[in-house]
Amino acid sequence: MTQASTIADRAPDGTKPRSPLRGHPWLTLFSVAIGVMMVALDATIVAVANPAIQEHLHASLADVQWITNGYLLALAVTLITAGKLGDLFGHRQTFLIGIAGFALTSGLIGLSHGVTAVIALRVFQGLFGALLQPAALGLLRATFPAEKLNTAIGIWGAVIGASTAAGPIIGGLLVEHANWQSVFYINVPVGAIALVFGLLVLKDQRAANAPRSFDIPGIVLLSSAMFCLIWGLIKAPAWGWGDAGTLMFLIGAVVLFAAFGFWETRSAEPLIPLGLFRSVPLTAGTVLMVLMAFAFMGGLFFVTFYLQNVHGFSPVSSGVHLLPLTGMMIVGSPVAGMLITRWGPRIPLVGGMLFTTVAMIGMSQLTPDTGSGVTCLWFALLGLGLAPVMVGATEVIVGNAPLELAGVAGGLQQSAMQVGGSLGTAVLGAIMAARVDHLLPHNWAAAHLPAMSAAQQAQASGAVSVGVAPVPPNTTPAAARLITGVAHHTFVSGMTLSFGVAAAVAAVAAVVAVFTKRGANADAAPGGAHI
Template sequence: MSTPDLHRPVTPSPKGTGHSPPEDTGHPSPEGADRLSPEGTGHPSRRRHRLTLLAVALGVMMVSLDGTIVHVANPTIAKDLGSSLAGLQWVTNGYLLALAVALILGGKLGDRFGRRRVFVIGVAGFALTSLGCALSASTEILVAFRVLQGLSGAMLVPNTLAILRATFPPAELNRAIGVWGGASALAAASGPIVGGLLVEHVSWESIFVLNLPLGLVAAFCALRWVRETRATTRTGGLDLPGVTLLSGGLLLVVWSLIRTQEHGWTSPYVLVPGVVGLVLLGLFVLRERRAADPLLPLPLFRSRSLSVGVALVVSGFFALYGVLFFVGLYLQNVHHYSPVETGVRMLPLTAVFAFGAPLGGLLTERFGPRWPLLSGMLMLAGTFYGLTGLEADSPYGEQWPYFVILGLGMGLVTVASTEAIVGNAPIEHGGVAGGLQTTANQLGGVLGTTVLGSVVIAAVGSGLPGALDAAGVPGEVAASVAANPGIVGQGLTPVIPGTSDRIMAAVTDASTRAFMDGLHAAMWVGVGATLVSALLALLIRRREFGERGE
């Protein structure tokens, strides 16, 4: 069987009966725009477009909100459920792992069985598992429902992009993606503040109950106004061997990255699952080259823009999550702000991101993805460079301008890289492309926290003894403090029982200086990564399927 040209939209067979809804075979155009109405009998209204956009925006807002709102509730959850630190980490990591490993499968299910159908199932599953989280009586039950939440999110998120790709014509797609990105950023921005208010005035369970009304409205709008679309060619099953190899490989690789914080990069607990995961991913590639109906069609990567777009999503979210994680530690543990106060001070980043995404859509529509990606990556590099100048006593006035630049840069990068990925895949594989984009997002986030975390710990470990010596900390106390670089790497000061206030003040000063050195080292790594990404952005071209005659 020959391999179809994956950059040319698939034309439906003339043997159709005319009684079923038309499949998504290309972008709507003024001449054929009636394909967007439910039975193809009327001209599509802007109202339908807006309500379709509302449905997918609410869906992705639920997932983004849950990515940030839980952090604020963690101390209360630990106290109420008696969670250990490891158990509390799995409340977040279980969700992220399940989401990361199932995104491409979720997109494939949408391509095969219908994007609207799988999206609605994902929304319903996310809302119901959120209720399960709220009713959890133990940490283990909560982690189990968080895993199910992640799997539901993996069905939901990639199909939001596929629905937009099938609904909006090329002239409007980038603006729609900009609104999609802005909604996601707005949810992430409001998470710490909304979560803090709910935990303080209601309960930690209420942060999960919040998803129920959002899910109800999203599902209603989708069932009422979103047109069902699916791939027009189905040559086989769901490629279960491919699903197993990809999910297993991603699971082990992400697991190994998460474990680096506890064991270090050279530990067998990290290397063994990491290597096995990479082997499974290699076997997945071999499998996909021979599969009649592959889970991830490898010819997609013949598009240079799509391949580079995936790399830029990883590097962009590497930057975003790395900065959010360590600047959050800086604000809370060095400046001693509460979680809500930290969320408020991060608003210049997240709010500008929410507005920067629609701007990124307009610029990408006007200039193509290359220049917004280049500009955005240079902004990220500038942010990293500026943050190398932060000191323990830096006033907020020296911080927020960099948050604004980062938010604007991420708005450009998110939309332009999404266009490079989803816009360079045919509608036939829109769900898979959406899954690929969001998988790259999750991997970038994991890399941002783990790689930069390792850089911080290494810098703290090498600089802490000298800082303690310079602060005049006695040898025995200094040895006890130096044995805890992980604590200092969070911006905290190890507690040494029986130590005088004067010596503890010196320990605090040395620990803070070592943490700031680690933070600066991480930011320099970010500068290098984003500058390389800016060069890669020059390889991006305008939408390649448009050059093939669409």
């Protein structure tokens, strides 16, 4: 990519930009990192506040679930379209709009007095989050030369890891010592800093052959397909995988994806040119991201229940126990970026997924009595395995896409994570539920506990599936200990099977990683920027 191949911000006389800060690669990285930090922090900090929101706004469990699901749906459905917006109108503009909108909606949520308003604003948060995330990758892709792009993405990944790790701890402290509104208010000053810094530093750089129009039918078809898929996966645990509603949404997703693919071959300006997937490394990187997110997010879903409901840790203490995982991701991501720059992505990606496989196998051996030292060891190994995958797969996807599709590639990377995470949580959740349904009656009877009715057993199975002991009121201490033991051992048995499946998926991902290679289009940064 040469200087002539881009359209950059320039002074009116066509000379170089007025500000020496504008377009500087490392300052660009710092700017987008602040924005991405805000979104990554929000992803985990809100979960800690949900119980307080439920209590103060008198919300139902379904309402609280919608606070999360509304955000995830809006994010997943619009990521690729948002990336296309950046390719069309400029990643600087979409990033700054995303930052401003995310901060504004966060402040409005804190001022809300009803759960309906919170849910609606969380949907808008997801839309603005979708704008800024692909734009961040698009800006890095356009600003950094090939030999520095992996390092930049490594630091970007470390910021995400640090923010994700800090979320439960900061959220717990804010809810405990202030109020639930504070977990949203914190985004306002962070967003303001990111916006001001972005206005001073970011430079809009678009390919000369950037898209000139919007594929409206493609947007409608892809958005509808993503909605059906994510909604079906979200509702499958509650409705059941064989339920007509679940099947309708999942089959609808397949039909809509097929219709989208057909339309894209006919569109003059396709939303996603299907020729993009002729790149074997890009396709492998996308599949790898889905499989990694399946194993990681699906498995991590149970870890929080294990720490809080089996071991009895508070949310803050649980966050501290997860620090070895996120800490290794923070340290490992920049190192992974340097290793990938030197050796290429294939060896680090295969090695990372093999480490992840071993960590998942180790975590499948956890028991209710496993000490913190052993648990933290497996968490650290998991973080060490995930770091090169987060960095390498992102670079493979974005780096193998042409510059004019950098936003779409960034949206594709984020969408792959959302789909993989939703799929992993839904599938492993179904495995856990089936395992608990199968084992609980036998374990209950073996402990000589009083027989339960069908309704009581269904209620008990739901509680045990998240590690909660279904101890009835006025139960004697001895009986309560017995029920707790049965519940925890049954839950851990289900977790063992779930982590075993996650390990198998991670092993498949290691094979997929063999087909990755360095980005073919990750050429020099435009404008001769100094690194």
